[in-house]
Amino acid sequence: MAKANGKAVNIPVAADPVLSVRNLRAYYQMQxxxxxxxxxxxxxxxxxxxxxxxxxxAGESSCGKTSLIKTIAAANRPPLNVIGGxxxxxxxxxxxxxxxxxxxxxxxxxxxxxxxxGSMNVLNPVRRIRKxxxxxxxxxxxxxxxxxxxxxxxxxxxxxxxxxxxxxxPHELSGGMRQRxxxxxxxxxxxxxxxxxxxxxxxxxxxxxxxxxxxxxxQQEMRSSILFVTHDMxxxxxxxxxxxxxxxxxLVEEAPTRDIFANPLHPYTAHLIQSLPRIGDLSPxxxxxxxxxxxxxxxxxxxFHPRCxxxxxxxxxxxxxxxxxxxxxxxxxxxxxxEVRPVxxxxxxxxPKVAEARP
Amino acid sequence: MSDLLAVDGVTKSYxxxxxxxxxxxxxxxxxxxxxxxxxxxxFTIVGESGSGKTTLxxxxxxxxxxxxxxxxxxGTDLGAIRGARARMxxxxxxxxxxxxxxxxxxPLRKVDHYLFMTARRFAGASKTAEIEAHADAALKKVGLxxxxxxxxxPHELSGGQLQRxxxxxALIPGPSLLVADEPVSMVDASLRMSIVNLFKTLRxxxxxxxxxxxHDLATAYYxxxxxxxxxxxxxxESGPARQVxxxxxxxxxxxxxxxxxxxxxxxxxxxxxxxHSGEGPPANSAEGRAFTRTLAQPRxx
Numbered sequence: 193m194a195k196a197n198g199k200a201v202n203i204p205v206a207a208d209p210v211l212s213v214r215n216l217r218a219y220y221q222m223q224x225x226x227x228x229x230x231x232x233x234x235x236x237x238x239x240x241x242x243x244x245x246x247x248x249x250a251g252e253s254s255c256g257k258t259s260l261i262k263t264i265a266a267a268n269r270p271p272l273n274v275i276g277g278x279x280x281x282x283x284x285x286x287x288x289x290x291x292x293x294x295x296x297x298x299x300x301x302x303x304x305x306x307x308x309x310g311s312m313n314v315l316n317p318v319r320r321i322r323k324x325x326x327x328x329x330x331x332x333x334x335x336x337x338x339x340x341x342x343x344x345x346x347x348x349x350x351x352x353x354x355x356x357x358x359x360x361x362p363h364e365l366s367g368g369m370r371q372r373x374x375x376x377x378x379x380x381x382x383x384x385x386x387x388x389x390x391x392x393x394x395x396x397x398x399x400x401x402x403x404x405x406x407x408x409x410x411q412q413e414m415r416s417s418i419l420f421v422t423h424d425m426x427x428x429x430x431x432x433x434x435x436x437x438x439x440x441x442x443l444v445e446e447a448p449t450r451d452i453f454a455n456p457l458h459p460y461t462a463h464l465i466q467s468l469p470r471i472g473d474l475s476p477x478x479x480x481x482x483x484x485x486x487x488x489x490x491x492x493x494x495x496f497h498p499r500c501x502x503x504x505x506x507x508x509x510x511x512x513x514x515x516x517x518x519x520x521x522x523x524x525x526x527x528x529x530x531e532v533r534p535v536x537x538x539x540x541x542x543x544p545k546v547a548e549a550r551p
Numbered sequence: 552m553s554d555l556l557a558v559d560g561v562t563k564s565y566x567x568x569x570x571x572x573x574x575x576x577x578x579x580x581x582x583x584x585x586x587x588x589x590x591x592x593x594f595t596i597v598g599e600s601g602s603g604k605t606t607l608x609x610x611x612x613x614x615x616x617x618x619x620x621x622x623x624x625x626g627t628d629l630g631a632i633r634g635a636r637a638r639m640x641x642x643x644x645x646x647x648x649x650x651x652x653x654x655x656x657x658p659l660r661k662v663d664h665y666l667f668m669t670a671r672r673f674a675g676a677s678k679t680a681e682i683e684a685h686a687d688a689a690l691k692k693v694g695l696x697x698x699x700x701x702x703x704x705p706h707e708l709s710g711g712q713l714q715r716x717x718x719x720x721a722l723i724p725g726p727s728l729l730v731a732d733e734p735v736s737m738v739d740a741s742l743r744m745s746i747v748n749l750f751k752t753l754r755x756x757x758x759x760x761x762x763x764x765x766h767d768l769a770t771a772y773y774x775x776x777x778x779x780x781x782x783x784x785x786x787x788e789s790g791p792a793r794q795v796x797x798x799x800x801x802x803x804x805x806x807x808x809x810x811x812x813x814x815x816x817x818x819x820x821x822x823x824x825x826x827h828s829g830e831g832p833p834a835n836s837a838e839g840r841a842f843t844r845t846l847a848q849p850r851x852x
Contacts, residue, residue: 479745
């Protein structure tokens with residue numbers, strides 16, 4: 193694997209990832225009146241998340257971010273089906289798709305937890321916060337109730353929340369406090385892996401900064417890993433250790449955050465970074481022309497080519513493989529380097545069933 | 552000469568409580584500003600959630616009445632607008648753009664319905680061809696065309712397209728003032744700039760004044776001419792946008808500015824964690840471990 197070689201220069205423990213996703217494909221498969229429609233929301237994604245790392249995933253809406261994290265957590269439901277590939281966690285003895293629902297429910301929250309976008313969706317509006325803690329975490333912690341709430345109170349204090357929030361209903365708390373309660377819920381069992389799906393999108397700047405630093409602090413303290421999903425590149429710049437850029441269901445670039453901001457190789461990444469408005473900068477910012485592709489009928493070749501300023505002939509025909517071009521820096525763009533080859537050439541031993549599914 | 556919009560000492564308070572203990576909550580407290588007629592500008596209102604931005608916008612749109620103070624549009628007190636005809640006339644000149652384009656349009660209705668209805672009501676068009684011409688002209692101003700929008704339901708358009716359609720709808724009556732309440736906060740970062748640039752074009756080419764309400768200081772800096780910063784209903788700082796944002800004076804404005812995350816701050820520890828380098832997991836190196844702060848230590852800021 194090219195990626196492991198590239199990373200070995202920089203980070204010695206890359207061989208011990210908490211999460212390794214290989215060639216993951218998940219499609220929405222629908223059948224109406226005998227006509228099968230496939231929406232390729234997650235298409236051939238390979239990535240690793242190391243211990244004690246925040247891995248950011250960026251991309252616009254409908255690029256497959258949410259489908260990816262659903263699949264990674266094995267929380268996908270039909271019509272979203274896993275077509276191929278594997279998702280392995282270091283704390284599980286086998287692929288997550290080979291586990292029964294029962295086994296999964298023991299793992300979820302204790303080892304693998306979530307911080308969701310709308311905190312109102314996580315907290316039951318008609319139950320006090322204390323009941324939510326019982327619903328989510330009691331059976332995983334497996335202690336008598338009094339001891340359990342001692343642990344909860346300690347944990348809340350660590351997140352600078354007063355234990356009195358336990359008596360409150362969700363609507364009595366402000367948006368920032370609610371979001372910190374969901375962070376407390378997600379981290380109470382000290383999970384190894386946390387998936388954060390746009391945890392600050394609905395919050396204003398002051399609260400956002402506070403919530404982000406809370407997430408960062410808990411992560412540091414527990415030394416767990418976070419898969420952090422948001423479309424806001426400025427949040428990624430300040431949170432993520434490594435960053436993966438998704439476009440139309442594919443990973444198009446991956447690099448350490450500083451590297452990707454200093455030297456974006458994919459034209460889409462470069463656009464995302466250049467178009468960020470900043471205080472003190474009045475240079476005109478351009479929006480990307482065109483719309484993201486329809487994933488049920490994606491363009492042939494590189495999916496970015498219809499909007500790409502650098503599109504060449506090969507981009508319209510071939511799909512570029514994610515290629516390692518520097519320490520930890522992978523990119524899928526023919527224009528970035530001549531080393532980037534089409535996927536068809538690089539795939540050595542493709543799963544025949546997968547190959548069949550693709551036209 | 553008269554001002555386009557004169558907001559003069561406007562206060563909106565809500566009473567709460569009941570038998571045991573009453574109180575008055577001032578959502579907007581004594582806010583004044585004016586927009587001039589001959590000089591279209593983007594006037595930005597910044598503040599955190601709950602600072603009264605939206606309440607102020609609703610008063611300017613004449614959806615709710617202020618408790619005290621007056622709002623005059625071209626010299627007419629909004630409180631004096633009575634009757635359907637006068638109200639329609641006001642709406643012809645002042646149009647809203649809302650936060651979430653997915654909630655603005657009824658999901659069961661085609662998007663063009665709203666364009667046609669507005670054209671029929673305000674542009675005085677009655678024939679189908681005329682109505683469609685009005686809708687198409689408005690859509691062209693926002694970089695769309697009727698062919699892209701006609702017969703489409705909201706879910707068939709992207710968020711950016713929907714928000715631009717909402718702006719096109721607001722442009723059909725030929726307004727002189729647009730009130731945009733957080734128009735980009737639900738739109739993707741990559742599409743955000745297309746909306747923000749559109750506001751600039753509207754100001755420069757169509758000479759429409761825009762009241763832009765946001766909590767995003769970066770886009771505010773990029774497009775606004777003047778800015779007011781609100782905290783708990785009170786204007787704490789106002790002035791030319793660049794001047795205010797380059798050198799904020801009030802502690803709250805400084806707090807807001809310091810909370811803005813910037814792509815340049817990688818590794819500068821803006822989140823209170825000095826070790827964050829953006830260069831892979833820090834704990835894998837010996838010095839990275841030394842920098843790792845635990846929760847037991849107090850925050851430095």
